[in-house]
Amino acid sequence: MAAPNSKTQRFDAIIIGAGQAGPALAGRLTDAGWTVALVERQDIGGTCVNTGCMPTKTLVASAYAAHLARRSADYGVVLQGEVGVDMKRVHDRARSVTLNARGNLEKWLGGMKGCTVFRGHARFESADTVRVGDNLLTAPKIFLNVGGRANAPHMPGLNDVSYLTNVGMMEVETLPKHLVIVGGSYIGLEFAQMYRRFGAQVTVVEMGPRLIGREDPEISDAVRQILQAEGVNIRLNAECISFAPAVTEGGDEGVCVHVTCEDGAPQVVGSHVLLAIGRRPNTDDLGLDKAGIDLDKRGYVVVDDQLKTSNPGVWAMGDCNGKGAFTHTAYNDFEIVAANLLDNDPRKVSDRIPCYGLFIDPPLGRVGMTEAEARATGRPLLVGQRPMTRVGRAVEKGETQGFMKVVVDAETRQILGAAILGLNGDEAVHGLIDLMYARAPYTVIQRAVHIHPTVSELIPTMLGELKALV
Missing domain, CATH: 3.30.390.30 (FAD/NAD-linked reductase, C-terminal dimerisation domain)
Incomplete structure (x- = not known):
């Protein structure tokens, strides 16, 4: 249902954000007879569908195919000539997966009786009122599903160079000659291996003493060995990272990443730099203070065990509440909210096993x-x-x-x-x-x-x- 021209409308519920939890909750609420306004400022589907899980795992699959083809002789299979990678076709495939998934969601929401989709940025004007462009929306219950984005902290020289995040990587259709990845955790390591398998030189720069520091040391060591065996260069203990424009060995414009490490050269020059050093919630431009919604010191919405905020009429689901940073935890947030509101089933976040x-x-x-x-x-x-x-x-x-x-x-x-x-x-x-x-x-x-x-x-x-x- 297209958004009407009316400047003021009342709904039973407003959902801000169409990520993993938002559309699913809209479906449950409208099935129960509620009228719902769903607001999305960018792409339906959120991070997972558009720049996260679906496109990146599609790229991982293409990288695996290239890797397996290069190992064909190990299985007694003979291929003629070198294995090549067409990066445009690789990205076209990933884009098709995203567009199909997004299109299905848009079609579902568009045909959802009782749901009105508003395109634009939502900001609170009071405890129960949200403005989206010229539209003023009010509802007794409001649900935040605004997600998060890549973290780009203040680092010396960062503003002087071009850098990529997971979003920008989805737009790179050529193979980087040397991809320098700052951050040795989940996102960074997945990109490191896939681009090495596509044929790029890859260096991972990690501030800590080991990769994926939240894991036990033997897991970190095993992952490092797996990546190094494929030719990924790992630089640990990079405590003083800074950036500067540079010229690559081939004479092209690049980026110099200055590091302080126990071993290796004090700097790495790459053609591209990917920042993969965590994420931050999209909570800084919603007018949450006008709605009496508290944030913690990292900017996450403070919620109780059933995902209610300090405003009794507002709930927060997904990455913005700090209770999980995954698609599956966001969907479980939807299940918890729906169970409590519609099913008389007192589910809670603390029951979830990470x-x-x-x-x-x-x-x-x-x-x-x-x-x-x-x-x-x-x-x-x-x-x-x-x-x-x-x-x-x-x-x-x-x-x-x-x-x-x-x-x-x-x-x-x-x-x-x-x-x-x-x-x-x-x-x-x-x-x-x-x-x-x-x-x-x-x-x-x-x-x-x-x-x-x-x-x-x-x-x-x-x-x-x-x-x-x-």
Whole structure:
């Protein structure tokens, strides 16, 4: 339904932002007979559909195809000539995935009875009133789903050079000669491996002593080894990063990234620089103060366990509330809000078990606590670990990098956390996630009979070999 010319309208609910949670909530509310105004200033679908999960994982798939083609001889397959990558076709494929997904969402919302879509930037004028251009919208219930954006902190020289974020990378249709990535966490590492596989020289610059610092050291070390084996240059302990214009070896304009590291040259000159140093919420231009909505010191909307803000008529879902930075947590936020409002089902955020993936190849699937976090609880622990070299499916596919690991409470026998870095790790970990939600002891899955040959079949074996952690 197109937005009318009327300057003032009253709705049962206003949803600001059409990311992962917004359209789904609009569907539930309109099914319940509510009138809903959904406001979006940019592209329907938010980060995931447009510049995040869907296009980047499409690029990851193309990079994997190139990598596998180069390894064809390992499988007895003979290819004629060198493996080439057509970056325009690669990006056209990713763009098609995005446009199809966005188009489906737009079609769904456009045909949603009771939902009016407003295009523009929303700003609060009072506790229950929002202005979008010339339209003044009021509703007793308002839901924020405004997402986040790439963080570009104040760093010396940054404003003097051209740099990219995950958004800009989606527009680069040529292959960078040397991509310098500042930030050694999830987004940065995925781009590092994919562009190395496309044929670019890649350097990752990380301020900390290891990659993905939130993980246990052996996970960080294994990921570093995987990337270095493919030719990605890793610069750790880069404590004093700064930028300056430079000329590359080929005589083209580039960027010099100054670093202070224990090893290696004090600077890296690249053709392109990607900032991948976290994200920040889109909460700084919404007039939230006029609505009595509190923010924390990082700019995230303060919410309670059912996602209500300090304004009793406003809820916040997705990346803007600081309760999760993933598509799956944003969708779960929608489920929590809908369950409480419509189903008389008191779901809450604290029931959620943290889980996420790192989509390099092989991927990392993670759930619950790391070993370090489990140790900090003071509980007696059991730990199990198995290298992928001892997983038949991985051996058969010639992809034996990584390992699986689980940490268990020795007294309750419940799983506290797990990591599967290896073939299909992002899928295999879900059996452990389900067991943790069931609050069942590890022996339930230890005694399960899994299909052979799979990665998951070795999880019961690993659980049968748990050892006390000292």
